[in-house]
Amino acid sequence: MIKVIEPDTDKVTKKAVKALMTEIHRDDSKDRNYVNMQVNPCKMCMPMGGAMALKGVKNAMTIIHGSQGCSTYIRRHMAAHYNEPVDIASSSLSEEGTVYGGSKNLKIGIRNLVNMYQPEVVGVLTTCLAETIGDDIERIVREVRETGEFDGIDIIPIPTPGYGGSQTEGYFDTIKALITYFAKNQVQIPGKLEKSEVPFINIILSDATCEDVREIKRMVELFGVKALFIPDISDALDAPFTNHYNKLSEEGISREELKKVIYAKATIELGDLVGANHSPALFLEETFGIKAYRLPLPIGINNTDCLVHALAEVFEKDMPTALEVERGRLMDGMIDAHKHSATGDIAVFGDMNLVMGISCLVLENGMRLKLAATGSMSKRFKEQLESKLDQYQQKAEILQDTDYEIIREVIQREGVNLMIGPSDGKFIWEKDHVDFIRVGFPVHDHVGAQRKNLMGYKGSLRFLDEITNHLLDQKHKGYRDRMYQTYYPKKESHKPIQADEAAR
Numbered sequence: 001m002i003k004v005i006e007p008d009t010d011k012v013t014k015k016a017v018k019a020l021m022t023e024i025h026r027d028d029s030k031d032r033n034y035v036n037m038q039v040n041p042c043k044m045c046m047p048m049g050g051a052m053a054l055k056g057v058k059n060a061m062t063i064i065h066g067s068q069g070c071s072t073y074i075r076r077h078m079a080a081h082y083n084e085p086v087d088i089a090s091s092s093l094s095e096e097g098t099v100y101g102g103s104k105n106l107k108i109g110i111r112n113l114v115n116m117y118q119p120e121v122v123g124v125l126t127t128c129l130a131e132t133i134g135d136d137i138e139r140i141v142r143e144v145r146e147t148g149e150f151d152g153i154d155i156i157p158i159p160t161p162g163y164g165g166s167q168t169e170g171y172f173d174t175i176k177a178l179i180t181y182f183a184k185n186q187v188q189i190p191g192k193l194e195k196s197e198v199p200f201i202n203i204i205l206s207d208a209t210c211e212d213v214r215e216i217k218r219m220v221e222l223f224g225v226k227a228l229f230i231p232d233i234s235d236a237l238d239a240p241f242t243n244h245y246n247k248l249s250e251e252g253i254s255r256e257e258l259k260k261v262i263y264a265k266a267t268i269e270l271g272d273l274v275g276a277n278h279s280p281a282l283f284l285e286e287t288f289g290i291k292a293y294r295l296p297l298p299i300g301i302n303n304t305d306c307l308v309h310a311l312a313e314v315f316e317k318d319m320p321t322a323l324e325v326e327r328g329r330l331m332d333g334m335i336d337a338h339k340h341s342a343t344g345d346i347a348v349f350g351d352m353n354l355v356m357g358i359s360c361l362v363l364e365n366g367m368r369l370k371l372a373a374t375g376s377m378s379k380r381f382k383e384q385l386e387s388k389l390d391q392y393q394q395k396a397e398i399l400q401d402t403d404y405e406i407i408r409e410v411i412q413r414e415g416v417n418l419m420i421g422p423s424d425g426k427f428i429w430e431k432d433h434v435d436f437i438r439v440g441f442p443v444h445d446h447v448g449a450q451r452k453n454l455m456g457y458k459g460s461l462r463f464l465d466e467i468t469n470h471l472l473d474q475k476h477k478g479y480r481d482r483m484y485q486t487y488y489p490k491k492e493s494h495k496p497i498q499a500d501e502a503a504r
């Protein structure tokens with residue numbers, strides 16, 4: 001039960017509020033994963049993932065059907081993380097729209113954005129509010145199309161209720177909606193269902209930085225084959241500086257390419273923790289018979305091997321020599337790091353797929369995984385992580401649907417010396433001075449998060465080096481003081497005595 005704090009009593013001191021919050025937070029169930037209130041949740045909402053996916057589609061514009069705050073929140077996070085201009089429209093639902101339905105707002109919003117941006121694709125994402133009042137966006141979008149005013153523009157309704165999951169489900173659902181929409185339009189053209197002879201593969205990659213996408217593209221190219229990245233944020237959200245400004249990204253997967261998705265030899269979905277009903281790869285397999293490979297994010301040597309083996313199997317090719325060399329270099333780097341890895345007591349938090357990938361790298365390099373935490377809920381996350389922990393004979397706290405209050409508590413209790421996750425962990429870093437590597441989304445207090453490479457053999461090695469260097473810095477920092485205190489324990493400090501102290 002959530003108790004109500006009377007604000008005018010004045011008896012509610014800061015301490016009492018804290019005690020009350022703890023009581024609400026913990027509940028009696030003794031189940032760490034069960035909370036009925038969250039403080040600073042460890043996730044973003046579904047439309048955030050939807051907006052992210054649409055940013056990787058060429059000439060696409062997003063409109064968020066809900067109150068203005070939802071699109072502001074998403075724009076603010078994306079602009080700060082990518083340091084790129086991020087335009088997202090809002091149907092700007094107010095009291096009237098909330099009570100009588102938001103159809104009018106959404107229709108006007110779509111007309112305005114088409115006039116301003118002239119997009120080829122419009123993704124209409126819903127929010128908590130639009131879903132709660134029960135707005136039927138399928139019908140509203142159908143009515144918009146039937147006016148004939150927007151012929152030639154693909155307007156796609158995508159349900160993404162903020163409370164329906166995390167940004168991960170929103171991301172995968174949006175990809176699935178795009179594929180479904182373009183596949184549906186495609187089958188209406190006679191003769192087009194024939195599988196193409198051109199060998200290419202679909203790659204759906206979650207939680208990747210722009211540099212990660214470029215790296216996986218490079219790995220695929222080493223096989224001498226082609227891939228469609230759905231979506232492709234590599235240049236769209238990390239564009240080079242030019243003298244002209246486009247309101248919409250000219251990079252990303254085009255709608256013509258989205259129509260070709262159903263002719264691929266296979267689909268590799270990297271990030272395999274969402275439920276089957278959210279998986280675009282399984283949808284393509286069930287509907288069009290395109291073989292689905294659902295794999296973990298290629299972070300660490302074992303996970304990257306899974307991707308390379310899948311590519312080799314699909315195209316019936318051997319592992320390219322260049323990749324063999326990179327794999328060997330990663331192994332060499334693992335040997336270099338191993339004498340320092342054992343000093344790592346690591347906490348990983350953020351999106352579940354990324355947490356899983358990083359946890360695998362931590363475990364395979366002999367660090368102690370103390371905490372793996374995500375704001376999402378996934379049976380697969382817990383099962384796969386437990387099995388990995390068993391494999392490496394380790395035990396770690398696994399938290400789902402969690403928040404940064406609980407994460408902080410576990411980090412303090414377990415003596416974690418390195419945190420890895422998005423910028424939301426910075427409050428723990430500030431308050432408790434626990435070392436911190438920022439990865440994932442959002443990273444808004446550092447620059448360059450979109451250019452970090454964590455995936456593939458090369459990315460894993462770079463990331464492992466970064467982790468090891470943090471552990472080495474911890475060892476070197478204060479080393480002389482620690483030695484002095486150990487061998488001359490009676491002295492308070494080895495600092496030279498000041499003149500005024502000596503005089504006393």
Ligand code: SF4
Pocket residue numbers: 045046047066069070073126127128129161162163
């Ligand atoms: S959680 Fe709901 S209200 Fe909040 S930003 Fe997301 S969609 Fe909007």
